[in-house]
Amino acid sequence: MTELPENEAGLPEDLPLVAIRRGAIVESVHRGRFVFCDPSGNVLDAAGDPDAYVYARSSAKPFQALPLLLSGAADTFGLSDAELAVACASHNAEEPHLEAVRSLLQKAGLSEDDLQSGAHPPMYAPEAAKLTRAGDEPRPIHGNCSGKHAGMLAVCAHEGLATGGYRSPDHPLQLRILELVAEVCGLRNDEVLVAGDDCGVPAFALPLKNLATGFARITTGDGLSDEVAAAAARVWRAMRAHPFMVAGTGRLDTELMGSTDLVCKSGAEGVFAAGSSDGWGLAIKISDGGGRAVRPAAVAALGGRGVGVTGDERRATRGLHGEVVGEIGPLF
């Protein structure tokens, strides 16, 4: 009955990873795939097809931040680690995030008005409610990607590139980022597929195993040129020094970087990537894009690799009266 679509990448083989139980039975199931790779691109472990493409979405932000270091912009402008971390963030728009984005822009001679990240309500519900109560509309700075955009703008300002068109896939900065994504993840430029991300800059699709390889490389430096390895080390050290800046209250990346030695970056549509200086990277895609499945899948996958995140794998689900109605947890 079902016909598959014409699709360069096909529908990847995946597996049931996370179940939402209610009463005696499973109510809903999230399928997905994950892969651990070493910096050479060898698959150490996998569930589902590691070769099928995935849009890295915001998991690419640590790669997208590399030009800030490589161009010298971070040094010229004297950016702090907190500002570098927010340039890699999908942030909650809590006050420290907004301050860091404003400060990054100011050091580059720019302002909120230069941001073209698009507006959406703060990801952190209390901040969204605060804005609504004040009768204010969300501005681009509240968008979870505003730090990434601020970083891109800072590179343009430093390089004397036009800042008005920085979102275009043909802009020199975006072409440079594409080359870096390919280089770090072990691909040719033309093996990285480019589409539009929701915030208006390029989104990159690549095989899941290459996303894992990229995270293994940035956290070890293996497989990278000395220059890129040094830039990557500054990026992940900034992220690890300021896990709150990368996401915020209650968010998986912030909590995992606070309780493990990993560098973590989630992305929209159920993507998660992490790197360990022990020499591996992990990439996960929840096939249906369901964000609620990322935490149990990530915690279970990391547990299988010996990274313990105690008590965080299964969580009770609760009804509106606070009573337990079920559980969300991994199937593996």
Add this chain to the structure above:
Amino acid sequence: MTELPENEAGLPEDLPLVAIRRGAIVESVHRGRFVFCDPSGNVLDAAGDPDAYVYARSSAKPFQALPLLLSGAADTFGLSDAELAVACASHNAEEPHLEAVRSLLQKAGLSEDDLQSGAHPPMYAPEAAKLTRAGDEPRPIHGNCSGKHAGMLAVCAHEGLATGGYRSPDHPLQLRILELVAEVCGLRNDEVLVAGDDCGVPAFALPLKNLATGFARITTGDGLSDEVAAAAARVWRAMRAHPFMVAGTGRLDTELMGSTDLVCKSGAEGVFAAGSSDGWGLAIKISDGGGRAVRPAAVAALGGRGVGVTGDERRATRGLHGEVVGEIGPLF
């Protein structure tokens, strides 16, 4: 690598039903299953396993409203069709919904204070924002199930049953509802699994094909006792007379009942059910619970049955600048 959970119902066989495309490739896929049945329970068409269980969630609301008619409460209290429709609703908490719920309660000698539906922000974002701007917290009446709870309370008031404990699975009303769900859907009582719904009343799990059969029966009367058939006819006629009351602005059930001859009721976790007086019922479960997949899956499945909902099957997805970034649409 994956171990299946101990699970009475197993993980049902499903199929890729809906794709979210971005650029050249599919970014995310929702699997699911659907089945068309006649009032005798014969499967007319199916994708995936029609025998596996599904929690009907709010798709059971038309069944849960039957005691309002069968008890005589609706007549005694002089309930309007709009009030009957809101008793079957997962409503947006727009003003007409709140008015109908208040009016239903008032006619039964009750008030908002008797509702135990639990509080959550209005489903309709502008109403939620209005409440936040006013500095108010959501109350039980804003919960999408408040009409169902008001209807249950009205039955209790009419029957002289305790209203304080009406949520308990052992309450006489809830036991009566369980019997009705079983009878209408062609099951023994012990074949219907009971768990807690988020709003605190019983949620019912049953084979997907029985949910479809139940909708075929309520819209045709076939297979039902005369008394239940008459009650069901009043329920669905009220829903069809007031499609806005059943959901609200921008909602699938409201739009489909406005543009087709169907009776439709969606439920949480990706459930959809519809009945046609032509003699069939449809039940859909999106396996991962993803609500965004319900519309394209329902429209495509209905299209296959000759129910045209023109131009509604595929929708562009847009980024924060309003630009098209992809498409959501059925795979079948």
